[in-house]
Amino acid sequence: MVKELKAEVKKLNFYYGGVQALKEINLPIERRKVSALIGPSGCGKTTFLRCFNRMHDLYPHNRYEGEITLYPDNINIISPEIDPIEIRMQISMVFQKPNPFPKSIYENVAYGLRVRGTSKRAVLDEKVEKSLRGAALWDEVKDRLHHLAFDLSGGQQQRLCIARALATDPRILLFDEPTSALDPTATSKIEELIIQLKDEVTIIIVTHNMQQAARVSDYTAFMYLGEIVEYDKTDRIFTAPSNKLTEEYITGRFG
Amino acid sequence: MIKVIEMAHNSYRKLKEKTIETALFLSALSSVLITIGIVVVLSYESFGFFKEISLREFFTETQWTPLFAEPKFGILPLVSGTLLTTAIALIVALPLGLTVTVYLSEYAPHKVREVIKPILELLAAVPTVVYGYFALLFLTPILQKFIPDLSGFNALSPGIIMGIMIIPYVSSVSEDAMKAVPMHIREGSYAMGATKLQTAFKVVIPSAFSGIAAAFIIGISRAIGETMVVAIAAGGMPNLTANPLEPVQTLTAYIVQVSLGDAPHGTVEYKTIFAAGITLFFMTLGFNILGFWLRKRIREVY
Numbered sequence: 001m002v003k004e005l006k007a008e009v010k011k012l013n014f015y016y017g018g019v020q021a022l023k024e025i026n027l028p029i030e031r032r033k034v035s036a037l038i039g040p041s042g043c044g045k046t047t048f049l050r051c052f053n054r055m056h057d058l059y060p061h062n063r064y065e066g067e068i069t070l071y072p073d074n075i076n077i078i079s080p081e082i083d084p085i086e087i088r089m090q091i092s093m094v095f096q097k098p099n100p101f102p103k104s105i106y107e108n109v110a111y112g113l114r115v116r117g118t119s120k121r122a123v124l125d126e127k128v129e130k131s132l133r134g135a136a137l138w139d140e141v142k143d144r145l146h147h148l149a150f151d152l153s154g155g156q157q158q159r160l161c162i163a164r165a166l167a168t169d170p171r172i173l174l175f176d177e178p179t180s181a182l183d184p185t186a187t188s189k190i191e192e193l194i195i196q197l198k199d200e201v202t203i204i205i206v207t208h209n210m211q212q213a214a215r216v217s218d219y220t221a222f223m224y225l226g227e228i229v230e231y232d233k234t235d236r237i238f239t240a241p242s243n244k245l246t247e248e249y250i251t252g253r254f255g
Numbered sequence: 256m257i258k259v260i261e262m263a264h265n266s267y268r269k270l271k272e273k274t275i276e277t278a279l280f281l282s283a284l285s286s287v288l289i290t291i292g293i294v295v296v297l298s299y300e301s302f303g304f305f306k307e308i309s310l311r312e313f314f315t316e317t318q319w320t321p322l323f324a325e326p327k328f329g330i331l332p333l334v335s336g337t338l339l340t341t342a343i344a345l346i347v348a349l350p351l352g353l354t355v356t357v358y359l360s361e362y363a364p365h366k367v368r369e370v371i372k373p374i375l376e377l378l379a380a381v382p383t384v385v386y387g388y389f390a391l392l393f394l395t396p397i398l399q400k401f402i403p404d405l406s407g408f409n410a411l412s413p414g415i416i417m418g419i420m421i422i423p424y425v426s427s428v429s430e431d432a433m434k435a436v437p438m439h440i441r442e443g444s445y446a447m448g449a450t451k452l453q454t455a456f457k458v459v460i461p462s463a464f465s466g467i468a469a470a471f472i473i474g475i476s477r478a479i480g481e482t483m484v485v486a487i488a489a490g491g492m493p494n495l496t497a498n499p500l501e502p503v504q505t506l507t508a509y510i511v512q513v514s515l516g517d518a519p520h521g522t523v524e525y526k527t528i529f530a531a532g533i534t535l536f537f538m539t540l541g542f543n544i545l546g547f548w549l550r551k552r553i554r555e556v557y
Contacts, residue, residue, distance in 0.1 A: 053446055060364075089448035099443040102461045112447040115457070164447065 005071050006031040006172060006202040007052075012066035012078070014044075014051060021047045023226045025066070029172070034194060034203040036217035036234065038210060040249065044226040045206045049174050052077060052204065053091045054084035070171070089116060092165035093174040097181045098157035100149035100164075105132075105141050108149045108160055112168040127167050134200075135163035136193050155186025162193065166201075173197065175205040179212065191216050210250055214238050222246045297536060300529035307523050313530065319493035319509075321527045322516075328527070330534055332493035336410065336503035337538070340485055343414025343499055344421060344478040349471065351418070352425035353460075356467070359426065360433040361455045372427075379423040387487030390416040395488065408490025408502040416488070417481050421474040428473060432466020433459055465552040472546035476539045482507035506535045 007029040014022035022044050029035055037045040047056075054077065056062040064078040070090075077087055092112075100108050107114075109128045118124060128145070132138040137159040141152070149160055158178060165173055175194065179187040194203060194216045207213050213220050214234060221231040222243070230243040241247045248254055305313070308328045316329025355375065359368055395412040399405045405412075436459050444454040460467065482505075490502025491512055504512075510528045518524040 055442065055446065058442070058445055085448050085450060088446055093446040095439055095443060095446075097439055099437075099439045101440065101443065101458050102464070111444070111449075111457070115444075115447060115449040115453050161443070164443075168447065 004031040005029065007071060007077070008067075008069045010067040010069065012048075012051065012064070012068060014047060014056070014065070015063040016047075017061040021226050022051070025228055027221055027228060027231060029202060029204060030219060031071075031202050032198055032200070033218040034198050034205060034216050035219045035221065036213035037204065037206045037221050037223060038208075038213050038249075039223035039229075040254065041208075043223040045223050046176055047226075048223065049093075049176055049204060049206045052172060052174055053088050053093050054078065055093070057084045089168060090170060091172045091174060092168060092170035093176065094158070094161050094165050094178050096177045098154055098161055100152075100157050100160055103149060104146045105149050105152070105160060106145040109163045109167050111164060116168075128163075131163040131167040132160075134166045134197070135159045136189065136196075137163055153186070155182050155189060158182060158186065158190060159193065162190075162197075166197075170201060172202045172204065175203065175207075177206055177208055180208060187212075210238075222249060224249070294536075297529055297533045300526055301533045304523065304526035304530040307526075308530075317495050319504075321524050322513075322518075326523070328523075328530075329495075330531065332495040333504060333506045333509050333531060334534065334538075335495050335497070336485075336489065336493065337479055337505040337507070337535075339410045339497060339499060339503060340414040340417060340481075340489060340505055341475060341478040343411060344417035345471070345475060347415050347418025348421050348425055348474055348478075352422045352429065352471070352474070353467070355422060355426045356429045356433060357455050357460070360430045361451060361459060375423050375426065377423075378420065381420075383420070383481065383483040384487070386416050386420055387413070387484040390484055390488035402500060405500050406490070406502055408488065408492070409500050410489055410503045411499040413484045413488040414499065417478050417484055420481070420484070421477050424477055425470045425474040428470035429463070429467040432463040432470065435466065436462040465549045469546045469550040472542050472549065476542045476546070479539050479542065480507060480535065482511055486511045506531045506538075510535075 005028050009025050009027040009029070012022055012025040013020060025048065027035075037048060039045050050056055051064060051068060056064070066078070068077040069075070070077055075082060077091075089112075101111060103111070106128055109131050110118075110124045113124060113127055118127075129138060129142075132141060137156060140156060141147075141160075144151075149157065152160060158181075162173075162178075178194075179190050182190065191212060194205065197203060198218075205213075205217065217234045219231065220234045220237040222229045222237065222241075222245075224245060230237065230241060230246045232242075237246065238250055241250060312328055313330050315331075316327050317331055318327035318329050319332045320327045359371065363371065390412045391408075394416060395405070395407060395409065398412055399407075402411075440458060440462055441454055444458040449457065485505045486508040489504065489508060491504050491508055492502045493504045493509070494501055496503065509531050513524065513528045518528075
């Protein structure tokens with residue numbers, strides 16, 4: 001089978017002011033697959049993920065070096081000439097804690113479309129329904145689309161955030177430990193959803209939970225101290241890692 | 256022996272704690288008692304007023320001329336004067352205050368903020384009598400160049416000045432509310448490709464809405480209670496009108512006028528200040544309760 005790349009990270013370095021947080025990262029991102037980033041706290045996995053949608057640009061003194069090439073159009077995501085807003089319109093993110101806006105369920109999902117100027121009711125209606133269906137939330141909320149999003153449970157709020165991220169047809173969907181604030185039932189729903197979604201969108205997920213990485217991902221990168229120690233098919237990482245450090249981490253000897 | 260000393264020490268410490276606690280309680284109590292005292296005196300004196308003037312006349316009569324030979328006791332002109340100047344103040348303070356707040360909370364680099372905030376707070380430190388003369392002698396003549404019909408004393412000029420005066424109150428409280436919006440809510444908006452302006456107006460302001468509303472209500476209460484500016488620049492003429500170009504009198508300005516005059520103690524003229532005072536009290540109380548209720552609601556959202 002021919003591998004198709006959605007993005008490729010080449011010699012990425014990232015600095016918070018004078019502190020280097022990511023070192024010489026090289027990583028392929030396979031199209032329509034789930035790539036997981038695992039590693040102990042502080043290893044840089046979230047920092048790495050936030051490079052993909054230029055979240056670091058929101059804070060001063062952050063600096064990128066290297067390349068994250070987005071295919072097929074070969075643009076370098078982290079190039080200073082590229083407007084971060086353009087990037088964020090194509091690469092969506094789901095955060096650690098559900099962060100719905102103080103708006104109705106409908107308006108939460110429509111937000112991304114509204115900020116880029118779509119205001120036709122018919123277009124919004126269709127997109128909202130499609131995204132909510134995509135996030136497996138439609139049946140639960142279809143009768144109360146105009147209720148405040150805060151009325152939903154934590155798991156539903158997180159699926160609402162996924163619907164919000166899907167509404168703009170992103171090319172890559174980033175998940176930053178999306179289930180760390182959820183109970184086991186809500187977690188398994190989100191995991192099922194991630195597996196379904198990869199048919200349509202390329203996914204990168206940061207997770208603390210190794211079982212989660214094993215359950216949902218096709219490829220896994222193990223990070224330690226700002227570097228990628230090992231990257232391979234998820235099965236291989238969890239059954240026959242080639243690096244001793246990876247093995248120690250996945251068997252729970254450190255981290 | 257050691258035990259005895261310990262016990263003595265213990266009881267000494269307990270006594271000290273008790274004394275301090277009592278002292279603190281008494282000082283807290285004094286502020287409560289003073290408030291209750293004010294309300295009692297206000298109620299008592301205005302009760303005397305309402306024995307002579309019916310509530311019906313008080314609320315339906317359209318003239319307020321207690322010092323005339325044929326006195327009329329309708330509070331409406333004073334209430335309308337108060338609401339008119341307050342509304343003008345709000346029309347000025349709402350857009351300006353909100354712009355300042357959005358800038359300080361979302362845009363200003365840390366260093367700029369550190370300079371602007373104290374300067375803004377200095378606005379609150381200017382004595383109100385200075386604002387009053389500023390309205391009368393500086394702003395009114397300028398406004399008269401644009402609006403020839405504007406009388407020398409009017410509601411517009413002090414209203415605008417009061418609006419500027421309450422900006423620091425409004426922006427400082429609403430900035431706190433906006434700063435309290437968690438960063439991950441903003442990041443959610445940015446991650447959808449929103450700009451700073453979109454994030455500020457579509458996400459941050461709605462998230463901080465109850466806090467911002469509470470800030471404006473504090474500003475409104477401040478404007479309703481403001482005395483010096485309107486006493487100096489509004490004209491001191493009870494006038495049931497919604498026209499900002501005419502002279503008006505507010506509740507507070509009326510109280511100043513009578514307090515400075517020589518209305519003999521015990522007369523109806525004298526008691527009118529308490530009637531005006533209690534009206535003012537209920538107006539600000541109403542707004543403060545509304546503000547309190549709104550502020551309590553902030554905490555429920557996050």
